[in-house]
Amino acid sequence: MKKVNFFIILMLSSFLNAQVFDVETIKYSGDDNNRINLVILSEGYQESELADFISDAEKFTSTMFAEAPFSNYTNYFNVYAVKVPSNESGADRPSTNTYVDTYFNATHEAFGKPYLLYYEVDGYSTNNTEAKILSVLADNTPNYDVGLILVNSPDYGGSGGSFPMAYNGYWGNNVIMHEIGHSLFDLKDEYYPGDELASEAINMTKETNTNSVKWKNWLNTNSVGIYQYTCDTGNCADWYKPHQNCIMEKIDKGFCSVCKEGMVARIHELISPIDSYLPSASNIEALNFPIDFSLSLIKPNPNTLESNWTLNSNVFANNLDEVSINETDLVEGENTLITAITDNTSLIRIDDYETINIHTVTWSINYSTLGIETISSENNLSIKMYPNPTKNTINFSFENGNNSNLKIEIISLDGKRIKTLSLKNFETESVNISKLNAGVYLANFYSDNALLSTKKLIKQ
Numbered sequence: 001m002k003k004v005n006f007f008i009i010l011m012l013s014s015f016l017n018a019q020v021f022d023v024e025t026i027k028y029s030g031d032d033n034n035r036i037n038l039v040i041l042s043e044g045y046q047e048s049e050l051a052d053f054i055s056d057a058e059k060f061t062s063t064m065f066a067e068a069p070f071s072n073y074t075n076y077f078n079v080y081a082v083k084v085p086s087n088e089s090g091a092d093r094p095s096t097n098t099y100v101d102t103y104f105n106a107t108h109e110a111f112g113k114p115y116l117l118y119y120e121v122d123g124y125s126t127n128n129t130e131a132k133i134l135s136v137l138a139d140n141t142p143n144y145d146v147g148l149i150l151v152n153s154p155d156y157g158g159s160g161g162s163f164p165m166a167y168n169g170y171w172g173n174n175v176i177m178h179e180i181g182h183s184l185f186d187l188k189d190e191y192y193p194g195d196e197l198a199s200e201a202i203n204m205t206k207e208t209n210t211n212s213v214k215w216k217n218w219l220n221t222n223s224v225g226i227y228q229y230t231c232d233t234g235n236c237a238d239w240y241k242p243h244q245n246c247i248m249e250k251i252d253k254g255f256c257s258v259c260k261e262g263m264v265a266r267i268h269e270l271i272s273p274i275d276s277y278l279p280s281a282s283n284i285e286a287l288n289f290p291i292d293f294s295l296s297l298i299k300p301n302p303n304t305l306e307s308n309w310t311l312n313s314n315v316f317a318n319n320l321d322e323v324s325i326n327e328t329d330l331v332e333g334e335n336t337l338i339t340a341i342t343d344n345t346s347l348i349r350i351d352d353y354e355t356i357n358i359h360t361v362t363w364s365i366n367y368s369t370l371g372i373e374t375i376s377s378e379n380n381l382s383i384k385m386y387p388n389p390t391k392n393t394i395n396f397s398f399e400n401g402n403n404s405n406l407k408i409e410i411i412s413l414d415g416k417r418i419k420t421l422s423l424k425n426f427e428t429e430s431v432n433i434s435k436l437n438a439g440v441y442l443a444n445f446y447s448d449n450a451l452l453s454t455k456k457l458i459k460q
């Protein structure tokens with residue numbers, strides 16, 4: 001589900017030498033593959049100042065995760081700090097002819113703008129700093145989703161773009177939150193950003209109709225309205241914003257309700273609330289009644305996730321992380337257990353959100369009087385093998401959310417391959433095994449060459 005900057009990393013790593021630095025974990029919520037990983041790089045800190053950098057990174061992290069909606073979704077984020085030493089402290093400032101030798105060449109007054117703190121264009125170096133940043137991220141924290149640069153300078157400044165950057169002084173933490181609003185959540189400035197940056201976005205629109213404006217469900221709540229942008233030059237009169245006191249405009253404020261809503265929706269787009277579940281495809285052997293099915297969820301704070309369990313389309317349980325199924329709960333033949341997770345947070349008022357953002361796990365249980373034959377589980381993946389035991393024919397069927405094919409191998413207990421077949425999504429295939437000797441065989445299921453599971457196939 002997560003996008004990763006993998007291909008860029010591969011390309012860059014091939015022509016830049018690896019630069020490996022100490023990485024400290026500032027905040028760990030769980031597996032990097034199912035979290036948004038923020039990585040903070042130091043800039044303008046000398047080797048002897050790197051302990052200060054870690055304390056600045058910790059301060060930034062605690063400020064950010066005290067602020068909604070980060071405070072509500074804190075368990076969805078990991079934060080790492082990469083200790084990149086510079087030869088000298090601080091950042092360049094052309095107006096005072098101050099030029100310091102720092103790793104990413106940060107400069108105040110970039111492009112002549114007083115509060116723009118940026119890398120790349122500093123009059124000091126023509127290095128390709130963006131490639132350097134990507135290379136440091138790739139070599140040290142390849143699972144990063146957002147790379148941030150914290151600059152060891154007391155002078156106010158910051159910038160957005162691919163790598164948000166901010167000074168480490170009093171408002172630096174808020175500057176970074178504002179910049180993350182741009183780079184991770186695609187929020188617009190709620191001061192007029194100029195004609196070239198004006199466009200339809202979560203918090204910017206040309207629509208003024210109260211029934212169709214994208215934040216219509218928030219109107220007249222928490223000071224949300226339809227406010228015209230103002231500016232000295234440009235076409236700002238065409239554009240409207242939802243609030244007058246949002247951090248996307250004023251650095252000392254929090255995110256407005258419309259920005260928060262867009263951020264939570266984006267977090268759900270990136271990260272499944274289902275961290276893991278049992279039984280999974282890899283440990284489905286030897287199950288006895290009652291069978292426990294459980295979820296490990298990434299819970300918001302307070303927990304607003306709801307789970308609905310259905311067994312054969314009947315409500316089985318609600319809002320439980322674990323259910324037990326007894327033999328008497330099942331019907332003979334095919335049974336389907338589904339759990340559906342939705343977020344009922346009051347931060348979201350998007351129409352029908354619970355049907356747009358829904359995560360499910362499906363287990364297929366083939367029950368006969370001989371006991372459980374198959375249980376398969378995967379997000380939106382179902383594999384069935386039936387009947388089992390069988391004398392003449394074994395059927396395989398396959399449904400999958402991501403359209404990959406399923407490869408099935410039937411092998412004997414001494415490792416001999418009897419039959420290989422490939423199934424497309426929604427396909428069922430029958431295999432004649434009438435000529436095989438009676439006994440136990442194994443069926444191995446592969447997707448993209450990865451073994452999903454192994455099941456016993458009994459030939460009568």
Ligand SMILES: [Zn+2]
Pocket residue numbers: 190203242243246247248255256257258259260
């Ligand atoms: Zn806002």
